[in-house]
Amino acid sequence: MGSIYEKNGRLYMSFKTASGKWTTKSTKLPVGQEKRARTMLDQTEQQIAMGLELGAVDGKATVAAYSKRWIADRKAQGIRSIADEESRLRIHVLPEIGSMPMAEVRPRHIRDLVRHLKQKNSARGELLAPRSVRHIYAVTRLMFKDAIVDELIDATPCVLKRHDLPKKIDKDPTFRAQATFTREELEALISDDRSPEERRMLYALMGLGGMRFGEAVARRWRDYEPKLKPLGKLLIASSFDVKTHKEKSVKTQAPREMPVHPTLAKMLAAWKLGGWERMMGRPPRAEDLIVPSSTGAHRNVNRGLHNFHYDLKRLGQRKRRQHDLRRTFITLARSGGARPDILKWATHGPSGDIIDIYTSMPWEPLCEAVSCLKLDLLEGKVIQLKVQKVSGADGGFLPSFSRSIPDTKNPEVTSTSGLSVGGADGTRTRGLRRDRPAL
Secondary structure (H helix, E strand, O other), rough: EEHHHHHHOOOEEEEEEEOEEEEEEEEEEOOHHOOOOOOOHHHHHHHHHHHHHHOOOHHHHHHHHHHHHHHHHHHHHOOOOHHHHHHHHHHHHHHHHHEEHHHHHHHHHHHHHHHHOOOOOOOOOOEHHHHHHHHHHHHHHHHHHHHOOOOOOOOOOOOOOOOOOOOOOOOOOOOEEEEOOOOOHHHHHHHHOOOHHHHHHHHHHHHHHOHHHHHHOOOOOHHHEOOOOOOOOOEOOOOEEOOOOEEOOOOOOOEEEEEOOOHHHHHHHHHHHHHHHHOOOOOOOOOOOOOOOOOOOOOOHHHHHHHHHHHHOOOOOOOOHHHHHEEEEEHHHHOOOOOOHHHHHHHHHOOOOOHHOOOOHHHOOOHHHHHHOOOOOOOOOOOOOOOOOEEEOOEEEEEEEEEEOOOOOOOOEEEEEEEEEEOOOEEEEEEEEEOOOOO
């Protein structure tokens, strides 16, 4: 235990170093500031003790040494993003400032780190995206903030000037403009029976229910109230964590009530009455997942993305993310006249502001916002089976099958779904197209 003493009108502190030797150091405080001097002594001894605990040289905890303890503590807390945080520190931060003692890192070192990141290439050989740089800085700032609580440092060095960090923009400026589906694309995705029924049901939960993938695969039949008016209700209070493989609270930590779009309600009814039992071999129970895997467990996100891209390719649509279905729901609802402030209650829940905590949104406005999305299933039946002479690669002929699907919103418009075998080059094609009458 160190001590405080006076010398020439100034206060000094005496303490043991990491090597066990006693040393003295000026606090630069005048006589009368003994309380502040005692606080400085306590912090110094705490830093030395933590440095020894972390195995640091000379009792000075380095950034690399502290980061190991920090990551371990966050793993013990069950932090969901710990894998990303650990890789960002290991790949981008520790090679630059890992050997520095925590107490010696200054704002200029963090500024230089950010400047280096803005010029650094990713594993793909391209410059790091602006959002990636911001994510790396965010985890660094959080670590230094926790180091203050651990009394390892007095203040955080993560203080930057206004324009040091890159703006929150996408690496590809055209990405978000191309991320959504058109109304016709979404209709085809949930209607075309070339995709398995359970996958179409999952796409509908995200594209018509505005859910994230984890929220959609965590929905159970007990969450659904189909008899509520004017629209049924899905309670979204949990999400499946694709990293920990466990159910957790939703991303915003705020459970929400989602009105069930009429087309989604139609699909849920058909799925519950027949599709679910055909897939699982028994009728669904309240505790069952609405769209489970073949084993009854939660669906796998990686496998789901693979299937999603396969279905898009089969429909002749460009590759996109599953999360873009949620983006499409919000986009189409707003373009149909939905008020953003009302729609947000259905897609994100209360914001967390005190005024939202004391507010209960009436059900009718939420239903009206969801109903602004005008979209229906492309329903039809096979009306013709014919064989046509189509030139094959060997000069013979092969069959061509087709069926006509009336557009439910425009009787004069027909969708044709079919299989054509044996084109001029001997290839086989299958797809869905819309034929509109000539004007």
